[in-house]
Amino acid sequence: MTTATAETAPLAPADPHPNQFALLKQRRFAPFFWxxxxGAANDNLFKFAFTVMVTYQLQVAWLPPAMAGLVIGALFILPYLLFSATSGQLADKYDKRALILFVxxxxxxxxxxxxxxxxxANVPILLLCTFLMGLHSTLFGPVKFAYLPQHLNERELTGGNGMVEMGTFVAILLGQVAGGLLVDVPAVGPQAVGIACIVLAIAGRVVAHAIPKSAPTDPHLVINWNPFTETWxxxxxxxxxxxxxxxxxxISWMWFFGAIFLSQFPSFAKDVLHGNAQVASLLLVVFSVGIGIGALLCEMLSRRHVEIGLVPLGAVGMSVFAIDLYFASRGLQDAQAATFTLSQFVTVGAHWRVMADLALLSLFTGLYSVPMYALIQLRSQPTHRARIIAANNILNALFMIASSLIAGALLGAGLTIPQIFLLTALANAVVAFYIFMLVPEYLLRFIAWVVSRIIYRFKVSGDEHIPVQGAAVLACNHVSFVDAVLLMAAxxxxxxxxxxxxxxxxxxLGAMFKLAKAIPIASQKEDPVVYEAAFKRAAEVLRDGDLLAIFPEGGITKDGVLQPFKGGIMKVLETARADGVQPPVIPMALTNLWGSFFSRVEQGNAMVRPFRRGLFNRVGLNVGAPIPASQVEPAALQGSVAKLLAAG
Structure with missing residues (x-):
């Protein structure tokens, strides 16, 4: 599996800032963020105000109110299908700052x-502008997500994506609230909306002027202007x-999942919760805030790395709380004939369970989506990263259209909104399981995340020495049966x-390591075929530019003392050198694991005493500076690991 080939921002210190919010003080991020x-606020201010206007204020024979929201939404999303492929090419070929200014x-x-x-009050002109604003967003999408990995390093990428995700949903929320309030101002509402849209657009252009230049990643790309062939x-x-x-x-499934809930909020508020329009707005606020909080939590939970182990956690939470939303709302459908105002709605205890479910399922949606975005940015080839993002936008649009069609069909078949939520939750569980079986790395990272944060309290020092891209050999002491899991987590x-x-x-553990495509090795005397196959496969891993980990002691220590390093690592390097690869060796030392449940104790067996030290025990990994392949020698490498081990 080829790993990160994306160039990140110029190398920064391991901790260039205390948290993701500090990015808002830096020119490489703040102007882009605002x-x-x-732009997101303006999109939604315009769309929501227009929808309210044609629904409540204008009588348009050829655009009935029941169809207005559907037509406006379809016109806005149509450019994503038609022009995403072209916009991805433009973002790869040209300076992203120049494209942002043009947009x-x-x-x-x-x-x-x-x-x-x-x-x-000209509806055809506003429909045309809806399509054009969709085009504006289509052009900006690939630039938006391809910009981040050019200006943020790997340790900042999750936090930066979390900030953008949070900012997008807050902007959507504020835009819709502002649009609804402004268009409803007596006598001058539509005019106020028009002026506000111009002001926001100008503000966005002024802020964009401070965005730093972003060198084109594929300046020699020849643009294919045919959207259909380029989409394919x-x-x-x-x-x-x-x-x-x-x-x-x-990610596209996440948009399908979210679109089901967002599209049903007005009807859910009215027909199930018996609330007025303010209650529907409250649901949107709760959902948006939940996603924003989940997006911001990603950096803390991932320890400032791209941690895709959060994705299964997010998927589980999405299904669990969507299922509970069904049970929480099922008994409310016939409980009240009158319509609740906002103040009346929040006084009912049962409604707080509904809001808690919405907040938590959206929070877990944030945990699910942000690491996926960061992974795509990190592992896509820089030369066509924006086109990959464009492909993502195309798939997102298709999945969102499918969600509308499927929701409409289910409603037409007589299902209630809570039942649709339940089916969506169950489908999410099935889809998530399918994806994690297809890409076991997600599941493996989740297991590593659980082990390193729940079974143990895991602290890593020197992790900036683990290369974000390129081949390397990781050489670590062998203390327990979960050493590999902890290295995965680091x-x-x-x-x-x-x-x-x-x-x-x-x-x-055996099944998990098979899933991780670990390389089995036996001694040459025991099984010469397995022995030779192991070194051949190790050389292939390094040739592909991936990370290879080896435990040079040859087995788990039986007494907690670092054992002499064997010559296997030298054979790995020799085999790789024959393939034209000379990877650096990264010395590592796992600390404080001896005596835990997964380690041997005084010649005894591991995993036989369930209450042996382990739960929440503090363990560590110390990572040393890379050693050039030409300077590696078993005894000296053992000395390097011993120093890291002594550092505690």
Missing amino acids: TQFA KWLEIGIMVVAAFGFFA ANLKLARENVVVFRSLLG SPRPIYFVMDHRIFKLPV
Whole structure:
């Protein structure tokens, strides 16, 4: 499996800032953040105000109120299907700052025309502007997500994506609230909306001027202006990296899941919760805040790495709380004939369970989506990263359209809204399981995340020495049966382990290491075929630019003392050198694991005394500076690991 080939920002210190919020003080992020914030707010201010206007204020024979929201939504999303492929090419070929400035000028022009439409109450002009604003967002999408990995390093990527995700949903919320309030102002509501749209567009353009330049990643790219052939080409390009493509499908499923809930909020509030329009707005607020909190939690829970182990956690939470939402709302459908106002709604205890379910399922949706976005950015080839993002936008649009059609069909078949929520939750569990079986790295990272944060309290020192890209050999002491799991948790990239073939016979761990494609090895005397095959496979891993981990002691220590290093690592390096690869060796030392449940104790067996030290016990991993392959020698490498071990 080829890992990160994306160039990240110029190398920064391991902790360039205390948390993701500090990015808002830095020029490489803050102007970009506020530019995309203003754009998302303007999109939703315009769309929501227009929808309210044609639903409640205008009588348009050819656009009945019941169809207005559907038509406006379809026109806005249509450019994603038609022009995403083209916008991805543009973002790869040209400076992203220049493209952002162009998009902001386009937004100002569209909003000037839209203002005329609001002033004149001209629905066809406003429908045209809806399509053009969809085009504006289509052009900005690939630039938006391809910009981040050029200016943030791997340790900042999760936090940066979390900030963008949070900012997007807050902007959507504020835009819709502002649109609804402004258009309802007596006598001058539509005019106020038009002016506000122009002001927001200008503000976005002013802020965008401070965005730093972003060098084109494929300046010699020849643009294919045919959207249909290029869309197909983009999808084929995305399929070249299996993990990335299936992550695109995972993100698109998230949009399917979210669209089901968002589209049903008005009807859910009215027909199930018996609330007024303010109650529907409250549900939107709760959902948006939940996603924002989940997105921001990703950096803390991932320890500032791209931690895709959070994705299964997010998927489980999405299903659990969506199922509970069904049970929480099922008994409310016939409980009240009158309509609740907002103040009356919040006084009913049963409604707080509904809001808690909405908040938690959206929070877990944030945990699910942010690591996937970061993974795609990190592992896509820089030369066509924006086109991969464009493919993602195409798939997102298709999944959202499918969600509308399926929800409509289910409602037409007589299902209630809570029943649709229940089916969506169950479908989410099935889809998530399918994706995690197709891409076992998600499941493995989740197991590593649980072990390193719940069974043990795991602290890593020197993890900046683990390379974000390129081949390397990780050489670590061998203390327990979960050493490999802890190394997985410490690395932002997949690791291929060379492991004693006997460990594959263990019931649970053996299955997990097979899933991780660990490389079994036996002594030359015991099984020469397995011995030679192991070194051949290890050389292939390094040739592919991946991380290879080896435990040079040759087995788990029986007394807690570092054992002499054997010559296997030298054979690995020699085999790799024959393939033209000279990977650095990264010395590592696991500390405080001896005596825990998964280690041997005084010549005894591991995993036989359930109350042996382990739960919440503090363990550590110390990572040393890389050693060039030409300077590696077993005794000296053992000395390096011993120093790291002594550092505690």
